[in-house]
Amino acid sequence: MAKHDPTLDHLFHALSDPTRRMMLTRLARGPAAVTELAAPTGLRLPTVMRHLSVLEEAGLVTTQKDGRVRSCAFQPQALAPMRDWLEEQRKIWEARLDRLDDYVMTLMKDRTDES
Amino acid sequence: MAKHDPTLDHLFHALSDPTRRMMLTRLARGPAAVTELAAPTGLRLPTVMRHLSVLEEAGLVTTQKDGRVRSCAFQPQALAPMRDWLEEQRKIWEARLDRLDDYVMTLMKDRTDES
DNA sequence: ATCATGCTTAGCCATACCGCTAACAAACCA
DNA sequence: TGGTTTGTTAGCGGTATGGCTAAGCATGAT
Structure with a gap:
């Protein structure tokens, strides 16, 4: 953890x-x-390069130069930690719902006992 | 989109x-x-309040005051757009893999035709 | 050899972010 | 009433972010 x-x-x-x-x-x-990556953004190359290095830092993209061209590739497995984190939160949340459920059941049982 | x-x-x-x-x-x-939320962070209250408002801005948390205490609650459905985005990316990626697959199959077929 | 292409580096500017303290406000407690 | 608890607001300081221009460098084309 x-x-x-x-x-x-x-x-x-x-x-x-x-x-x-x-x-x-x-x-x-x-x-x-x-x-090619920069074109649709409407931003200047240095700006795009900076964004690119942020993506590289996160492991989401790898690049390599071949000639004077730098080729960029998506690394989908880099998203795994995010999925894992989401899953972890979901589990915690659902465990909480289960406890709530138990609690409600207890209340109902108490009411039944009273009647 | x-x-x-x-x-x-x-x-x-x-x-x-x-x-x-x-x-x-x-x-x-x-x-x-x-x-209570601030305690484990080791940060001062104003700092934590700021973080809290960022979480509220994102819809991840709702808060309400009762008496002098503000109660904070997690809103799990706020994570949905993120899941959706992830899913969208996955689909695009897999569509690409499928196209690649088709391409490889074509190459293999060509080789077969040649032999 | 020269020129165009495709980055790349350096550095500037404005704004946003994350931490803090100090001071105030509004409950609750005795 | 007077004090303690719990936020809350205002504002400061250092750093990071996201955009840019200008200039440099390496490669490919002529």
């Missing part, structure tokens, strides 16, 4: 920006060069 | 901070007052 998990920090932070989500969605369809 | 979805922005941003995730995990176990 991680107390401080910088992985989740980076993941969630990377996804909190619409431009970065747009870039990621594009990359989910297949690899792309930086310029 | 949302182009700019501030909901996702707020959601992911809210979850990008370990303190806020800790608070949320605590609240998943059941409602709590602000002070």
Whole structure:
């Protein structure tokens, strides 16, 4: 059970920006060069590069240069920690609902005993 | 298909901070007052209040005052847009894999035709 | 050899974020 | 009433973020 998990920090932070989500969605369809990635955003290249490095930092994207072109690829397994975290929260929440349920049942039983 | 979805922005941003995730995990176990929520963080109250309002902004938490104590409650349905987004990405990715698969099959067929 | 292409680096600017203290307000408690 | 508990507001300081321009560098095309 991680107390401080910088992985989740980076993941969630990377996804909190619409431009970065747009870039990621594009990359989910297949690899792309930086310029190609930048085009639909309407942003300048240095700006896009920065977004790209945030995505790399989060492990969501890997890149490699081939010639003068940098090719970027989506890494779907990087989303796993997020799914895991969601699942963990869901379990905690449902355990709570179960306890609530037990409690309500107890109340009903008490009422039955009284009658 | 949302182009700019501030909901996702707020959601992911809210979850990008370990303190806020800790608070949320605590609240998943059941409602709590602000002070109770602050205790395990080691942070001052105003700081925690700020985190709390970020969580509220994202819809992840609702609060209400009764007496002088503010009670905070987790809102699990607020996580739905995130699940949806994840699912959307997964679909795009898998569609891509399917296309890749088709392509490989085509290549194999060509090789077979050649032999 | 020259030029165009595709990044890449450096650095500026405005705003947002995350922590804090200090001071105030509104319950509740004795 | 007077004190304690529980928020709440205002505002400060340092850092991070997200945009930009300008200039540099390496590669590919002519």
